Structures are given as structure tokens and as C-alpha cells.
Amino acid sequence: MNARAIAPDVIAAFDEEIRKLHARVAGVIGCVLATTDGRRVSAVVDNEADPQRVSAMVGSIVALGETIGREVMIGRTQFVAVSAVDGMILLQRVPAKRDLLVVGTLARRHTNLGILLHETGIAAEAAARILDDWLGRDLQPA
Amino acid sequence: MSEELKLLFAGAMGAGKTTAIRAISEIAPITTEAANSDHTECNKEETTVAMDYGEITLATGEKLRLYGTPGQARFQFMWPILATGALGVVILIDNSRPDPLADLELYLDAFRALADGGAAVVGVGRMDRCPQPSLEAYAERLAALDVVVPIVPADVRRRDEVLTMLEILLQQLEATWAYDEAIGDGLSGHGLMGAHP
Ligand SMILES: Nc1nc2c(ncn2[C@@H]2O[C@H](COP(=O)(O)OP(=O)(O)OP(=O)(O)O)[C@@H](O)[C@H]2O)c(=O)[nH]1
Ligand SMILES: [Mg+2]
Numbered sequence: 001m002n003a004r005a006i007a008p009d010v011i012a013a014f015d016e017e018i019r020k021l022h023a024r025v026a027g028v029i030g031c032v033l034a035t036t037d038g039r040r041v042s043a044v045v046d047n048e049a050d051p052q053r054v055s056a057m058v059g060s061i062v063a064l065g066e067t068i069g070r071e072v073m074i075g076r077t078q079f080v081a082v083s084a085v086d087g088m089i090l091l092q093r094v095p096a097k098r099d100l101l102v103v104g105t106l107a108r109r110h111t112n113l114g115i116l117l118h119e120t121g122i123a124a125e126a127a128a129r130i131l132d133d134w135l136g137r138d139l140q141p142a
Numbered sequence: 143m144s145e146e147l148k149l150l151f152a153g154a155m156g157a158g159k160t161t162a163i164r165a166i167s168e169i170a171p172i173t174t175e176a177a178n179s180d181h182t183e184c185n186k187e188e189t190t191v192a193m194d195y196g197e198i199t200l201a202t203g204e205k206l207r208l209y210g211t212p213g214q215a216r217f218q219f220m221w222p223i224l225a226t227g228a229l230g231v232v233i234l235i236d237n238s239r240p241d242p243l244a245d246l247e248l249y250l251d252a253f254r255a256l257a258d259g260g261a262a263v264v265g266v267g268r269m270d271r272c273p274q275p276s277l278e279a280y281a282e283r284l285a286a287l288d289v290v291v292p293i294v295p296a297d298v299r300r301r302d303e304v305l306t307m308l309e310i311l312l313q314q315l316e317a318t319w320a321y322d323e324a325i326g327d328g329l330s331g332h333g334l335m336g337a338h339p
Contacts, residue, residue, distance in 0.1 A: 036176035037189050038216055056216035060192040063174035067192070071172070100177055 006041065010134045014042040014127060018103075021123035027111030028119075029087070032104045033127060034058050036093070041101065049106070058104040062091050079117065088113070090120050096128035098135065103127060148207045148227050149311065151194070152253055153234030154245045155213040156184035158267055158298030160194050162234065163210045165301045166308075167196025174212075183214070191217065193224055198308075206308065221252055230261040230311045233291075234298060235280075237272040243283050250289060257289050260318040263311040265296035265303075 006014075018031045022044045030045035038059030043051035065080035079092040087108050094101035105120045151159040163171050174192035178184070194210030209224045211217070225231070231253045235242050246264065250257050266280065275283075280293045292310050296303045 035179040037179050037191055038176075038214070039179055052216065053219070056191075057219060059176060060174070060212070060217060060220060063176055064192045067172060067174050098177070100179070 007134065010130060011042065013130045017123050017126045017130070018042045018044055021105065021119060025105075025107070025111070025115060025119045027108045028105055028116070029108055030054075030104075030106035031123070032058055032106075033094075034102050034104070036062070036099055036102055045106070054104065058091050058102050062093055062102045065091070066093075079120070081113070085109070087111075088116070090116055092120060092124055094124045094127045094131065096131040096135075098131070101127060101131060146205045146207055147229050147312075147315075148209065149308070150225055150228040150231040150253070150256075151208065151210045151234060152221070152231055152249050153211075153213055154236055154239055154249070155189060156186055156239075157213060157234035157236040157245075159210040159213060159234055160190050162232070162298040162304045162307075163194045163196040163208050165299060166198050166304045167208065168199060169197045171196040189214065192220060200312075204312075215248075218252070225253065225256070228256065230263075230315055231256045232307050232311060233257075233262060233264045234296070235264060235266045236268055237266055237275070238268045242266070243275055243279065246280065246283060247287065250284075250287065250291075254289075257291055260290065260314050261311070262289075262291045263307050263314065264291055264293040265298070265307045266293060267296055267298055269295045 014033050018033050022028050022031045029047060030049060031043065032051055032054050033042040034040055034055035036059055038056035040052045040055035045051050061080055066077040069077040079090055082089040087106060088111065089104060089106050091102060091104045093099060094103055103120060103124045105116060107116050151162055153159055160173060172195040174190055175188035176191045178186055178189040190210060190212040192212060196208045197205060198208065199205045209228065211221050211224050233249045233253065235245055239245060253262060256262050264280065277293055284291060292314065294307060294310065296307055298304060
């Protein structure tokens with residue numbers, strides 16, 4: 001998959017999911033959808049953070065989280081969390097048939113972690129359906 | 143701890159950092175490969191997104207901890223993280239890329255502290271298929287940049303050639319340390335203040 005080659009309507013569908021996630025959870029101040037190799041696909045960020053840089057980092061951290069998870073044999077990684085003084089970041093893989101996308105959600109301090117997890121999971125599943133549909137569509141004979 | 147040296151592999155996407163560490167590591171290497179989504183930059187299936195890690199014990203008993211960087215520029219934030227505590231860097235160049243001399247400059251600049259301290263070696267790959275730029279051209283560019291580091295042709299798929307690069311790097315390091323000790327100041331060069339054995 002070449003991120004540049006994602007069809008415009010697919011990008012629009014991803015944008016819509018990212019926008020919805022951002023709107024639906026109070027305290028969420030940014031969402032990024034990126035390729036597993038760290039390229040920006042879709043992003044909404046309220047602060048000054050640069051979505052391309054953040055996308056690269058999301059890719060790295062999900063990979064590192066999964067790598068250490070494998071190393072210590074605790075099974076498949078579900079999400080990676082960063083908890084900071086003024087907020088938190090939740091990162092997870094988009095559970096599509098192919099491991100091509102990751103999602104990251106940035107939230108203010110005091111955001112409920114359970115809700116954040118649940119809602120990020122819903123967005124990730126929606127993104128997975130969009131990706132699977134698109135890749136399936138590509139496989140259809142023209 | 144003092145017998146363990148941390149070394150880094152840097153260089154452009156596809157130059158062979160992951161391959162080099164795989165070629166020589168005596169432990170199963172730790173890798174963080176993801177599907178490559180940009181085949182225009184480099185036509186390979188996977189790319190490193192965080193780091194590689196491997197280990198090798200030399201005949202001298204020294205244990206080397208080998209860290210591979212992700213090559214693509216967007217992962218530059220990982221480079222200083224991985225460089226922390228590194229005593230030397232192997233800069234790998236792929237001579238088939240559009241502008242290998244510019245690659246050299248980019249990675250030298252990123253690891254300038256090590257290069258200036260004589261703690262770097264440059265390995266140029268795929269010279270058989272792409273003889274240009276020549277090793278002389280590299281030497282000229284290095285001279286223009288005022289850095290003194292050895293340049294060798296290297297096929298990262300070959301264990302012996304990767305080991306040769308490491309040997310050259312270690313010789314460089316030892317020479318620098320001997321010099322530092324001779325002039326009684328452990329602070330010159332890479333500024334690692336006695337971190338070496
Ligand atoms: N034919 C040929 N292939 C080479 C040569 N040197 C390296 N390769 C191949 O080039 C590829 C290098 O890929 P990697 O080791 O993943 O490169 P990397 O530097 O880790 O790249 P990133 O992690 O994406 O930054 C491997 O498939 C090697 O087998 C060479 O001299 N000739
Ligand atoms: Mg690599």
C-alpha cells in the first residue's frame with residue numbers, strides 16, 4: 001500500500017472517523033491515523049503538534065510496544081499508553097486484515113482512560129472496515 | 143559494563159542496517175519492521191520503524207551491543223535516542239541511491255559528534271553495480287567537510303565484511319582513546335568522559 005495512492009474517497013472516510021473520534025470524547029485534543037511505517041494518513045490536532053512527526057512516532061511506539069510484548073511473551077499487544085503530567089496518549093494498531101495502519105489519540109489529563117480506550121477502539125475498528133473494503137475493492141477485476 | 147560497547151548503524155533507507163546486524167548478531171536480533179508504504183523511496187517490503195538490536199562477542203572478549211537506526215528522515219527523532227551512550231557509528235551508504243554523497247553528508251551531520259571524535263566508519267554498498275561515486279569522490283567530500291573517517295566498500299550481507307567495518311571502527315576508537323590518555327584529557331573527541339574501558 002502506498003499512502004499517496006489511497007483513493008480520495010477512502011481518505012475522506014478515514015478523515016470522517018478521525019473527526020468523529022475527536023468530537024465524541026470530551027478531553028480528546030488530537031487523533032492521528034498513520035501507516036505502520038509512520039506516514040500520516042489523517043489527523044486532527046488541536047495544539048501545535050506536527051501531525052507528520054507525530055505519525056512517525058506513533059508508528060515507532062506501536063512497533064516497540066509490540067516488540068517488547070512479544071519478547072516477554074504476553075500475547076498480542078492491544079494498545080500502548082503514555083501517561084504524562086498534562087495528558088495521555090493511547091496508541092494502537094488498526095485491526096484490519098493487513099497490518100497497515102495505526103491510530104493515536106491524545107487526551108487531556110483527567111480524561112477517563114476506559115472511555116478513551118473504548119472510543120479509540122471503535123474508531124480503529126471503523127478504520128479497519130474502511131481499509132478492508134478498499135483493499136478488497138482493489139482486488140476486484142476492473 | 144565496561145566490556146560492553148554500544149555501537150550504532152546509521153544510513154539511508156535500504157542501505158542495509160538491519161541486514162548488517164542480522165548478518166553478525168549472535169543473538170536473535172530484535173527488529174521493528176513494518177510494511178513499507180513508499181516503494182518510490184526504496185523498493186523493499188519492510189522498513190525499520192524504531193530500532194534494530196543485536197549482540198556480538200569478539201575474540202578479544204569484548205561484547206558489542208549493536209543498535210540499528212530507522213533510516214527514513216521522518217524517524218530522525220529516534221537517532222539521538224539510539225545514539226545515547228553509543229561509542230561509535232557505522233554509516234552505511236547505498237551507492238545506487240540518487241545522491242549518495244548527499245546521504246553521506248546528512249548522516250555525518252546527524253552523528254557529527256561521533257564522527258568528529260574519530261568514532262565513525264563509512265561503508266559503501268552496491269559499488270559493483272554502481273561504481274560512481276568512487277571512493278575518491280567520498281574522500282574528497284569528507285575532506286571538504288573537514289572530517290577524517292575511514293571509507294570502505296562493504297556488502298552488508300556478508301558477515302566478514304560487516305565485521306571488517308567493526309574492526310576498523312574499534313581500531314579508530316582505541317587510537318582515539320590512547321591519544322586522549324596520552325594528552326591526559328579524557329574529554330576530547332566524542333566527549334564520553336571515560337565511558338570507554
Ligand atoms: N543486490 C544487492 N543487495 C544488497 C546489497 N547490499 C544490501 N542489499 C540488500 O538491500 C536490502 C537492505 O535492506 P535493509 O537491511 O532492510 O535496509 P535498512 O538500512 O535496514 O533500511 P531501513 O530500515 O528501511 O532504513 C536487503 O534486502 C539486502 O539484502 C548489495 O550489495 N547487493
Ligand atoms: Mg532497517
